[in-house]
Amino acid sequence: MKTLIKIAWRNIWRNKLRSSVVILSIILGIWAGLFIMAMTLGLNEQRINGAIDTYLSHIQIHHPGYLDDPNIKSTLSEVDKLEQVAGSIPEIKAYEKRILATGMANSAGGAYGVQIIGINPVNERNLTSIHQQLTEGSYFQKYKKNPVIIGKKLADKLHLKVRSKLVASIQNINNDIITSSFRVEGIFQTNNSVFDESSIFVREGDLRKITGLMAGYHEVAIRCKSIDQTDAVLARLQSEITRDKVEGWKDIAPELGYAQEMMSSMIYLFMGIVLLALAFSIINTMLMAVLERKKELGMLMAIGMNKWRIFSMITLETLFIAMIATPIGMLLSWGVIAYFQRHGIDLSMVAEGLSSLGVGSKIYTFLPTKEYWIITLMTLVVAFLSSLFPARRALKLRPTEAIST
Amino acid sequence: MAVITTKEITKIYRQGDIEVHALNGVSIQFEKGEFTAIVGPSGSGKTTLLNAIGGLDTPTSGSVVIDGQDITRLNSNELIDFRLNNIGFVFQAYNLIPVLTAEENVSFIMLLQGVPASKRKQRACRLLEEVGLSEQLSRRPAQLSGGQQQRVAVARALASKPKFVLADEPTANLDSKSTGNLLDIMAKLSQEEGMTFIFSTHDQRVIDRAKRIITLEDGKIISDVTV
Numbered sequence: 001m002k003t004l005i006k007i008a009w010r011n012i013w014r015n016k017l018r019s020s021v022v023i024l025s026i027i028l029g030i031w032a033g034l035f036i037m038a039m040t041l042g043l044n045e046q047r048i049n050g051a052i053d054t055y056l057s058h059i060q061i062h063h064p065g066y067l068d069d070p071n072i073k074s075t076l077s078e079v080d081k082l083e084q085v086a087g088s089i090p091e092i093k094a095y096e097k098r099i100l101a102t103g104m105a106n107s108a109g110g111a112y113g114v115q116i117i118g119i120n121p122v123n124e125r126n127l128t129s130i131h132q133q134l135t136e137g138s139y140f141q142k143y144k145k146n147p148v149i150i151g152k153k154l155a156d157k158l159h160l161k162v163r164s165k166l167v168a169s170i171q172n173i174n175n176d177i178i179t180s181s182f183r184v185e186g187i188f189q190t191n192n193s194v195f196d197e198s199s200i201f202v203r204e205g206d207l208r209k210i211t212g213l214m215a216g217y218h219e220v221a222i223r224c225k226s227i228d229q230t231d232a233v234l235a236r237l238q239s240e241i242t243r244d245k246v247e248g249w250k251d252i253a254p255e256l257g258y259a260q261e262m263m264s265s266m267i268y269l270f271m272g273i274v275l276l277a278l279a280f281s282i283i284n285t286m287l288m289a290v291l292e293r294k295k296e297l298g299m300l301m302a303i304g305m306n307k308w309r310i311f312s313m314i315t316l317e318t319l320f321i322a323m324i325a326t327p328i329g330m331l332l333s334w335g336v337i338a339y340f341q342r343h344g345i346d347l348s349m350v351a352e353g354l355s356s357l358g359v360g361s362k363i364y365t366f367l368p369t370k371e372y373w374i375i376t377l378m379t380l381v382v383a384f385l386s387s388l389f390p391a392r393r394a395l396k397l398r399p400t401e402a403i404s405t
Numbered sequence: 406m407a408v409i410t411t412k413e414i415t416k417i418y419r420q421g422d423i424e425v426h427a428l429n430g431v432s433i434q435f436e437k438g439e440f441t442a443i444v445g446p447s448g449s450g451k452t453t454l455l456n457a458i459g460g461l462d463t464p465t466s467g468s469v470v471i472d473g474q475d476i477t478r479l480n481s482n483e484l485i486d487f488r489l490n491n492i493g494f495v496f497q498a499y500n501l502i503p504v505l506t507a508e509e510n511v512s513f514i515m516l517l518q519g520v521p522a523s524k525r526k527q528r529a530c531r532l533l534e535e536v537g538l539s540e541q542l543s544r545r546p547a548q549l550s551g552g553q554q555q556r557v558a559v560a561r562a563l564a565s566k567p568k569f570v571l572a573d574e575p576t577a578n579l580d581s582k583s584t585g586n587l588l589d590i591m592a593k594l595s596q597e598e599g600m601t602f603i604f605s606t607h608d609q610r611v612i613d614r615a616k617r618i619i620t621l622e623d624g625k626i627i628s629d630v631t632v
């Protein structure tokens with residue numbers, strides 16, 4: 001075996017150019033594949049984190065009918081019990097009770113439907129990061145009367161600036177439309193342009209006065225210490241809270257969860273295609289190497305090298321090529337991915353498009369270590385499988401054909 | 406007792422509708438220690454006969470008995486093992502593994518036989534010394550002349566301790582000096598070790614050195630002379 005390894009290893013370097021080309025193509029294939037994977041996963045992660053930070057949180061609780069029919073009277077039934085249970089779950093970092101209303105925001109620029117979120121500004125900071133994403137103004141600090149924080153997209157559409165007046169028609173508890181005016185105190189910009197266009201924040205007390213809803217809440221948002229704790233906390237809450245609907249972020253925004261699952265299968269499909277292409281390049285090269293050495297292989301069979309050894313020799317040659325290329329490809333990928341994980345890939349040129357996807361103008365690549373191992377293994381398996389075909393071809397050579405001059 | 410006995414071997418190659426009768430009933434015996442040339446014009450069937458005796462190809466009919474065993478009945482895997490342990494080969498070209506040194510090439514066949522490493526090295530060096538290449542042990546084939554490569558091939562053929570050595574036109578690619586040199590070595594080994602050599606050639610200088618000359622024409626033996 002030692003000699004067979006030596007022969008196989010030296011055989012690779014007989015045609016340096018050809019072997020280098022395959023090695024290089026494996027390296028580039030792995031690199032391109034992993035980089036796309038890391039970009040996709042990073043994008044997805046950012047999309048999810050962005051959504052959680054701006055509006056989703058990890059868990060939300062509503063009146064069972066509220067999300068389908070956002071009636072102002074559909075308030076939560078078990079707020080007290082919920083607060084009690086939430087207080088006893090150490091994984092919960094913070095929770096916030098909100099009231100919600102729907103309305104139309106008007107200005108000289110036009111009228112747009114919006115969701116009005118009534119919050120407790122001090123506590124809300126623990127849940128969402130809107131206060132950190134202000135492009136102008138401040139976060140419920142300046143105005144005594146009816147301050148409002150609105151998204152940049154809406155501000156642009158309505159031609160509003162900080163200190164401008166925003167007029168909104170809001171449905172009150174008696175189903176009447178009440179017109180109220182607010183003062184724009186801050187303008188935020190998240191990665192999600194749809195949210196920026198359709199959500200505005202006001203103080204809970206102000207919204208109560210306008211709508212006449214003196215008690216009750218429409219929504220409780222919960223943030224866990226880490227996203228991974230969501231499922232456990234969710235199960236715990238669901239077992240205790242039965243009359244209100246407790247949902248995790250994947251239930252509330254199923255498109256995010258689907259996207260995550262779909263992207264995972266997509267990247268494996270993509271990697272599969274890359275590996276298939278590599279398989280063809282390996283088969284092609286090794287077949288060439290076998291046919292080029294017809295006479296030599298025939299001579300080896302003639303003097304008594306058995307089929308198993310010939311087969312092993314060709315397979316070893318293929319595996320060596322993969323074993324040279326794979327670690328280099330992995331190291332290169334790891335380096336590049338780590339770099340862009342820290343610095344991000346600036347996509348400001350296409351950022352407009354990305355923003356409607358709910359991510360910023362920079363993509364931070366991300367690839368779990370597990371994936372590197374899986375792809376390494378897959379590459380080696382593919383190389384091995386690719387070697388079977390040329391190795392079989394070598395066995396079909398007949399010593400007489402091969403050595404006849 | 407004869408080392409090799411062939412009985413009425415024929416070989417018919419079919420190419421579409423055309424049949425080529427490369428061998429037409431060849432019956433012949435070779436004794437231990439022979440130094441025999443198979444001669445005849447190109448296409449007379451020399452290579453076909455050597456391939457049949459060497460178990461590289463199976464004749465269409467007839468038998469090839471080596472040491473009491475009819476090798477035409479062996480399957481291709483059994484033949485590989487049979488060749489490894491019983492027959493030494495020297496071809497016209499492409500004899501050596503290009504990525505191995507002269508010594509490694511000679512050792513390689515013993516490795517296939519399962520000879521332990523220390524014995525391999527010792528025997529390879531001794532044989533290479535006998536063919537006059539003790540200075541070239543660690544050269545690769547590309548760094549050796551054509552004549553030197555053929556001498557390595559002879560050393561390799563002997564390394565496996567075969568019953569006989571077959572050489573199909575071993576000097577066809579060599580100049581006359583190298584040809585003489587190679588024949589000197591083969592003749593010496595034949596005498597000193599009692600090794601049986603059977604080679605094909607159409608070079609008169611080579612024929613002159615043979616002890617027995619078998620002449621083929623159209624796949625038949627037309628003369629068999631021992632000098």
Ligand SMILES: Nc1ncnc2c1ncn2[C@@H]1O[C@H](COP(=O)(O)OP(=O)(O)O)[C@@H](O)[C@H]1O
Nearest residue numbers: 418420425427446447448449450451452453454
């Ligand atoms: N593989 C083959 N297919 C068809 N015909 C062959 C094949 N090998 C040899 N022949 C034919 O068999 C005859 C004998 O060939 P060969 O044994 O090579 O002769 P020599 O070695 O004396 O030149 C020739 O007519 C040759 O054309």
Ligand SMILES: [Mg+2]
Nearest residue numbers: 451452453573
């Ligand atoms: Mg011939």
